Amino acid sequence: MEQVIANGLYLGAQYALIALGLTLIFGLMNVLNFAHGQMYVLGGFITYAIYGQLGLPFPVAVVASGISLAVIGGLMERYLFRTVIRRSHREESTMLLAAATAFFFDAVILLIFGEKQRGVPKIVKGVFNDFGVIMPYDRIVVAVLAALMILGFILFMKYSRTGRAMRALAQDRVAAQLMGIKVDRYTMIGFALGAMLAGVVGGLLVSITGVNSGIGGPISVKAFLMIMIGGAGVVGGAIAGGFILGMMESVGLTVLREYGDVTYLVIFAALMIFLAIRPNGLMGKPWG
Amino acid sequence: MDTILQVRELTRRFGGLTAVNNVSFDVREREILSVIGPNGAGKSTLFKLIASFLKPTSGEVLYRGERISGLAPHIAARKGVVRTFQETTIFRNMTVRENVIVAHHLRSRASLLGFFVGTGTAREDERAFGASADEILDFLNLTELANEKARNLPHGHLRALGIAIGLATDPAVLLLDEPFAGMNHDETHKAVAMVRRLRERGLTVLLVEHDMPAVMKISDRIVVINFGQKIAEGTPVDIQNNDRVIEAYLGAEDEAIGL
Amino acid sequence: MNRTLRLLGVAAFLVAVFVVVPLLISVTGRKDVYYTLTSVALLSIASAGVWLTFYIGRINMGQGAFALMGAYVTAVLVNHYGVAFWWTLPAAGLFCAVASLLIGLPILRLRGVYFAMVSLVLTEVTRLLALALPVTEGAKGITNIPLPGAISLFGLTIVPDFATLENPRIAFYYLAATLMVLCFAGMYRLVHSRIGHICMSLQQNEELASSIGVNIVHLRLIAFAISSFLGGISGATFAAVTQSVYPSSFTVTDSVNFMLNCFLGGLGYVFGPMLGTLTLYFGWNLLFQTGEFQLLIYSSLMIILMLVLPNGLLSLGEGRRKG
Numbered sequence: 001m002e003q004v005i006a007n008g009l010y011l012g013a014q015y016a017l018i019a020l021g022l023t024l025i026f027g028l029m030n031v032l033n034f035a036h037g038q039m040y041v042l043g044g045f046i047t048y049a050i051y052g053q054l055g056l057p058f059p060v061a062v063v064a065s066g067i068s069l070a071v072i073g074g075l076m077e078r079y080l081f082r083t084v085i086r087r088s089h090r091e092e093s094t095m096l097l098a099a100a101t102a103f104f105f106d107a108v109i110l111l112i113f114g115e116k117q118r119g120v121p122k123i124v125k126g127v128f129n130d131f132g133v134i135m136p137y138d139r140i141v142v143a144v145l146a147a148l149m150i151l152g153f154i155l156f157m158k159y160s161r162t163g164r165a166m167r168a169l170a171q172d173r174v175a176a177q178l179m180g181i182k183v184d185r186y187t188m189i190g191f192a193l194g195a196m197l198a199g200v201v202g203g204l205l206v207s208i209t210g211v212n213s214g215i216g217g218p219i220s221v222k223a224f225l226m227i228m229i230g231g232a233g234v235v236g237g238a239i240a241g242g243f244i245l246g247m248m249e250s251v252g253l254t255v256l257r258e259y260g261d262v263t264y265l266v267i268f269a270a271l272m273i274f275l276a277i278r279p280n281g282l283m284g285k286p287w288g
Numbered sequence: 289m290d291t292i293l294q295v296r297e298l299t300r301r302f303g304g305l306t307a308v309n310n311v312s313f314d315v316r317e318r319e320i321l322s323v324i325g326p327n328g329a330g331k332s333t334l335f336k337l338i339a340s341f342l343k344p345t346s347g348e349v350l351y352r353g354e355r356i357s358g359l360a361p362h363i364a365a366r367k368g369v370v371r372t373f374q375e376t377t378i379f380r381n382m383t384v385r386e387n388v389i390v391a392h393h394l395r396s397r398a399s400l401l402g403f404f405v406g407t408g409t410a411r412e413d414e415r416a417f418g419a420s421a422d423e424i425l426d427f428l429n430l431t432e433l434a435n436e437k438a439r440n441l442p443h444g445h446l447r448a449l450g451i452a453i454g455l456a457t458d459p460a461v462l463l464l465d466e467p468f469a470g471m472n473h474d475e476t477h478k479a480v481a482m483v484r485r486l487r488e489r490g491l492t493v494l495l496v497e498h499d500m501p502a503v504m505k506i507s508d509r510i511v512v513i514n515f516g517q518k519i520a521e522g523t524p525v526d527i528q529n530n531d532r533v534i535e536a537y538l539g540a541e542d543e544a545i546g547l
Numbered sequence: 548m549n550r551t552l553r554l555l556g557v558a559a560f561l562v563a564v565f566v567v568v569p570l571l572i573s574v575t576g577r578k579d580v581y582y583t584l585t586s587v588a589l590l591s592i593a594s595a596g597v598w599l600t601f602y603i604g605r606i607n608m609g610q611g612a613f614a615l616m617g618a619y620v621t622a623v624l625v626n627h628y629g630v631a632f633w634w635t636l637p638a639a640g641l642f643c644a645v646a647s648l649l650i651g652l653p654i655l656r657l658r659g660v661y662f663a664m665v666s667l668v669l670t671e672v673t674r675l676l677a678l679a680l681p682v683t684e685g686a687k688g689i690t691n692i693p694l695p696g697a698i699s700l701f702g703l704t705i706v707p708d709f710a711t712l713e714n715p716r717i718a719f720y721y722l723a724a725t726l727m728v729l730c731f732a733g734m735y736r737l738v739h740s741r742i743g744h745i746c747m748s749l750q751q752n753e754e755l756a757s758s759i760g761v762n763i764v765h766l767r768l769i770a771f772a773i774s775s776f777l778g779g780i781s782g783a784t785f786a787a788v789t790q791s792v793y794p795s796s797f798t799v800t801d802s803v804n805f806m807l808n809c810f811l812g813g814l815g816y817v818f819g820p821m822l823g824t825l826t827l828y829f830g831w832n833l834l835f836q837t838g839e840f841q842l843l844i845y846s847s848l849m850i851i852l853m854l855v856l857p858n859g860l861l862s863l864g865e866g867r868r869k870g
Contacts, residue, residue, distance in 0.1 A: 032660045080850065088857035089381075089815065092606055095663070096810035097853045099803060103846035111843060221671070221799070224664045232660055265675040268668045275665050276653030339758070365760035373758070379751045382744070390744045394760035400769070403741040414741065457759050 002132040008250035009243070010139050013146035014201055016242025018219065019226035020153055020235065021197030027170035027233035028190040030091060031081060034098040037219030038105035039195050043069050043202030044211030045113045051207075052120035058207065065203035066196045073195025076101060077188045102216065109213045119210035142204050149200070150239060157235060166190050170233060225271060231281030240282055292317045292492050293338070293369070293461055298347035298357070300333055307333040309516040310347070315461070320483065320493045322507040324500065326537060330516040332465070335496045339371035339463050340364035351461070366394055368460035372450045374469065380439040384430055384449055387438050388421040391456035395420075417456075424455050427489075428482070444475055451482075455489075462486060464495040468502045480506050504528065512536070564724050569717070581716040585788060587828050588723035592730045593781035594808040594820035596774035599734065601814050602743075603770045604750035605655065609666030610778045611802035612673035613643040617779030618786035618796055622689040623682055632695035633706075636783050643779030644772040651771040655764070670802045677794035688793030695722075695787055719788050726784065727821070730777060735817050737773075746770060811852065813859020822860055 022036045033039075043065035051061035084097050124137040157163035165186045168176040177183050202211065226245050230237025245267075252263035275281070293315035300308040307330045315321050325331050336342040338349050340361050349357035356364045364370075379387050395417065396403075398410035425431045428448045433441060438449060447467065454462050467483065468476045480502055486493050497503050503510060504524045512520040512527060514536040520527055527533055572580055593610050600607035617639035624630040624638060654665050677683045694709035709715040737743055748756040749763055757763050786792045808827055812819025830848065834841045856862055 026660070030659075032663070080854065083854055084857045090858075092601075092814070093810060093853070093857050095606065096807055097850065099807060100846050100849035100853060103842060104850060107840075107843035107846055111839060217799070221667070224667070228661060228664050262675070262679060265672060265679060268672045268675070272654065272665055272668060272672070275657060275661060279657045279661060281661075341754070341758075360762075360764075361754075361757040362760045362762050365758060370760075371758055373755060377752055377755050379748050379755065381751055382747065386744065390741075390748050391759040393745065396741070400742055400745075404737060406736075406740065410741070453755070453759060 003134065004250050004254050005247075006133045006135055008247035010135065010143045010246070011249055012243035012246025013143045013150070014205060014242075015222065015226055015246050016150055016239045017146045017197060017201045018223050019230070019238035019242045020150065021194035021201075022223045023227045023230075023233055023235065023238035024166075024197070025191055025194040026227065027235075028166060028187050029077075029081065029085070029094075031085075031094045031098060032224070033194070034095065034220055035076075035102040035105055035216075036194075036198050036223050037221075038102050038109065038216035039069055039073070039198035040202035040219050041109055041211055041213065041216045042072070042105060043199030044206040045109060045118070045202075046199070047203035047206045048113075048118045048120055048211060052118070058123050062200060062203035066200040069199025070192040070196035074188050074192035076195070077191035081191070082184070082187075102220070106213065106216055109216070113213060115213050117210055117212040118206070120207055123207045136208075138208055142208060145204060146201070149197075153197070154235065162186065162189060225267075228275060228281055229271065231283040234281075234283045237281055237283040290317045291315070292352060293494070294350040294353075295338065296348050296350065298334070298337055298349065299345050300337055300342060301345045306516050308337060308344075308513075311513060311516070311518045312347075313511050313518065313521055315492060315494055316508075318487060318490065318492055319508040320487055320495070320506055321509050321511065322503045323494070323496045323511045323513060324498070324503055325513040327498075329514045329536075331496045331513065333516075334513065335371070335463060335465055338494070339369065341371070365457055365459070368458075369463065370454050370457045370459035370461070371463040372454045372465055372467075374465050375443065375446050375450070378438045378441075378446060378449055378453065380437075382438055383435050384438055384441065384452075385421055385425065385434040387449060388424055388452050388456050389417050391453040392417040392420060394457045421456065424452050427455070427485070428452050444471070447479075448482075451486075455486075459491065461492045461494060464493060464497075466497055467495055468497055468499040471499075476502050561728065564728065565721070569720075578714065578716065581714075581720045582788075583828070583832060585716070585720045585723040586785075587825050588720075588727040589781045589784050589788070590805070590828065591808070591821045591824035592727055593778045594805045594824050595730055595734050596777035596781075597805045598809045598812075598814070598817075598820040599737075599746075599770050599777075600774045601809055602738070602750060603746045603767055604658075604753070605666075605767070605771075606659070606663035606806065607666050607771075607774060608663050608799075608802045608806055609650075609669040610774070610805045611670040611797040611799060612666075613647065613775040613778030614782030614785070614801065615670075615673050615677060615792075615794070615797040616643050616646060617782030618792040619677060619683055619689070619782075620779070621783035621786045622692055622792045625692055626689055627682075632693075632787055633698055636780060639783035640776040640779040643775040643782075647772050647775030648768055651768050655767045655771060667799060667802060670797075670799050674794050674798055683794070686794060688791060688796070690791040692786060692790040692792075694790070719784075723784060723788075726780065730780075731818065731821060738817050807849075811849075811860060813861035816859065816861040819859055819861050826860065 018036070018040060022033055025031055025033045046065040046068055047061040050056050050064050051058050080097055080101065081094060084093055085091075088094075122138050124141055126137045128135045128137055128140060157167060165176070165181045166189070168179065168181055169183060169186050169190070173183060205211075222245065226241035227238050228241070229244050230239070230241030248267050249263070252267060256263045256266065291314045295311060295313050298308055298311045299306065311334060323331055323334060333342065337344050337357060340356055340359050340363065343358045347357075348355050351364075351367050351369050354367065356367055356369055379390065382390065396413050398407055398413050402410045422431070425434050428451060430445065430448055430452060433445060441449060451464070464483070468479055471479060476499065483493060483495070483506055507524055509521065509523055510527045511518060512530070512533050519532045519536060520530045522530070568584065572578065593614050597607045597610045620639040620642045621632065621635040624635040625632055650669065654662065657665055678685055683689070694715055697704050697708040698706040707718070709718050712718050738746075745756075745761055745766065748759070748761065749766055753763050782797060785796070804827065808823035809820045810823070811827060812821065812823030831841070831845055834845050837844055
């Protein structure tokens with residue numbers, strides 16, 4: 001029991017952080033970023049290259065992952081999404097663009113890093129074993145770091161000037177513009193920040209689960225699930241969705257262990273029923 | 289005159305807030321009745337309740353003795369009670385004429401399948417809708433803009449298009465949502481004349497409005513609500529001299545300027 | 548004038564599909580192209596369904612689910628119950644239409660990304676179900692589906708038994724092309740009749756549509772059912788062509804591709820999904836020669852297309868007309 005909860009919290013913390021980046025981009029521009037999982041993978045490979053290959057310290061590698069992805073995200077918004085949003089008749093066109101960029105990242109990752117599963121040396125050795133919970137220390141470190149970053153993100157969105165501007169933007173674009181907020185600039189910052197979060201989580205987790213070029217798509221789908229559970233575009237919703245999915249997986253994998261894929265069948269079916277009853281998730285606002 | 293619409297003890301709560309509280313009044317055939325009240329008095333909730341866009345917590349709305357509240361909007365429309373929207377609610381990517389033609393939906397005698405196959409009835413329908421749409425556009429002085437994309441229309445015409453869409457459904461009661469909002473003196477003048485002509489077409493008009501002078505000019509009767517409750521009902525002259533109404537409006541103004 | 552032009556266009560298209568293409572193939576001897584074109588035709592039918600849901604304002608990423616269902620209906624009926632393929636084809640379509648009504652009733656209330664995501668999840672649920680249910684025979688799938696038999700009417704053989712043909716692929720090509728032509732003719736009629744306008748009203752503003760008396764719940768269900776019917780037909784024919792079906796025959800990737808076909812061709816044009824499917828499928832196959840760079844070039848081209856023509860390939864014609 002304790003073990004299930006501990007696993008759920010560990011999964012939940014990392015999931016929530018992934019979902020935060022996705023929901024931020026969605027909230028600001030109504031873009032569902034299909035490439036989110038690929039950004040995560042890219043972050044993982046950058047940390048793998050810097051920490052695993054070059055032997056530089058782990059924190060340096062994770063920071064490098066974050067910065068690289070922030071730059072990539074910013075450029076994507078500026079030169080791809082902004083153009084398409086301005087020129088297309090239909091908002092949904094951004095989905096094609098997002099899907100195309102996802103393919104593009106997949107291709108780039110495959111060309112540069114190959115299709116092998118890559119791992120790096122453990123950052124902390126040893127296993128925590130007490131209170132009926134067995135958990136390697138590195139997982140605890142990662143979970144705590146993720147939790148701290150979630151906290152930092154919330155504080156940033158609440159109190160910093162940039163954060164407040166972005167929240168205003170997410171709430172009402174036109175009103176924000178009238179209030180003199182530089183919409184283009186903050187949209188770009190928001191996209192960069194969302195991409196950065198994906199990169200950082202990828203970097204952190206490469207130390208535990210490793211990384212391979214094929215997991216981008218599944219990660220994106222999981223991230224979509226989380227923001228739908230919580231309600232798309234809402235920070236609290238992303239966090240709640242992340243922890244709920246983490247718990248569900250942890251419980252499901254324990255209870256339904258023998259049945260393999262049935263865990264996900266149950267989770268998905270439950271989600272469909274849940275959304276049929278609560279169309280906007282736990283805290284979401286209507287869209288469209 | 290016969291009563292066409294009865295609002296009976298209508299109440300709507302949102303969580304702890306009672307937006308509309310036990311409101312009753314009658315609307316008579318071919319009259320222009322306005323619902324007014326200070327900001328936040330519950331006007332727009334009342335409007336949505338009557339148009340069946342919201343379900344009441346309790347109470348009901350009767351159209352010719354038949355309950356229409358709590359049903360889907362398209363059913364109320366089918367019976368003859370149709371609402372218009374404020375400004376931007378139009379079919380943006382269709383032309384003005386297409387907007388009005390598509391809104392003839394309720395007049396179709398052919399089934400969807402009939403339209404697909406192109407039966408005689410369907411073709412007759414299409415011809416009739418075209419002719420009727422042209423008449424409505426002419427009635428609202430939109431003929432020149434008929435082939436313009438709706439999204440390119442200037443503001444004043446958008447509202448006329450909204451009313452044209454409403455007329456296309458051939459309603460008995462047309463509900464107008466703040467038809468004079470944001471208009472200058474001249475525009476209001478024209479709009480008032482237009483609403484009068486709606487009545488001449490045989491329609492009953494119920495409007496929710498802010499603009500007091502316009503309402504006084506146009507209405508046969510006025511219902512005043514404040515804090516979700518009806519505080520007065522009567523002719524414009526009655527309302528102008530009603531102490532509770534004056535108090536409500538002054539009070540609201542005090543609040544608005546921060547007293 | 549306009550009408551004659553249109554009729555000529557249709558005639559030219561029919562001649563191209565049913566005469567010119569087979570001729571070209573027999574001249575060049577590239578018999579493998581039949582399979583490619585059959586796939587394009589079938590995929591474009593499924594994409595047409597997705598396009599119709601776009602037309603009422605829903606982003607549908609569940610078509611993979613219905614294609615898979617359709618494929619399994621045919622496979623199970625033919626292999627387990629010995630039903631003739633020709634009966635299973637409409638049965639598959641109807642099965643999917645009914646299933647989509649049951650599923651659509653709750654989920655069509657969702658809009659935007661919510662509907663998109665739930666329909667995507669539906670694809671995954673269907674795959675997992677196919678793995679788990681006994682009747683679908685798990686991961687090994689259903690194989691060795693016999694080829695379609697003959698159709699005779701009053702003793703006259705209209706369609707020969709596919710198994711007796713020298714090259715059944717040609718027969719499948721004609722079958723798929725016929726289905727495609729029927730499907731798009733129907734779609735064209737639908738969109739250009741009053742129903743199309745009503746669907747469009749739904750896409751643009753559901754509240755206003757219901758205020759003019761449109762039963763939006765009803766109409767959404769009809770559109771979704773038609774869409775799923777097409778998905779089922781497409782999947783069922785695919786099962787007959789490949790003579791097999793696996794849980795992985797149609798996956799999330801296929802659902803996304805159907806959607807991309809629609810985007811690429813243009814959401815505002817009935818023939819968008821056909822052109823989009825042709826372009827994407829052929830583009831992908833042509834790029835096969837670039838080896839490891841296939842995906843990179845493919846995705847780069849897609850991004851560039853999106854930047855240059857964000858409203859689809861067919862918007863090219865429109866731009867010229869206006870300019």
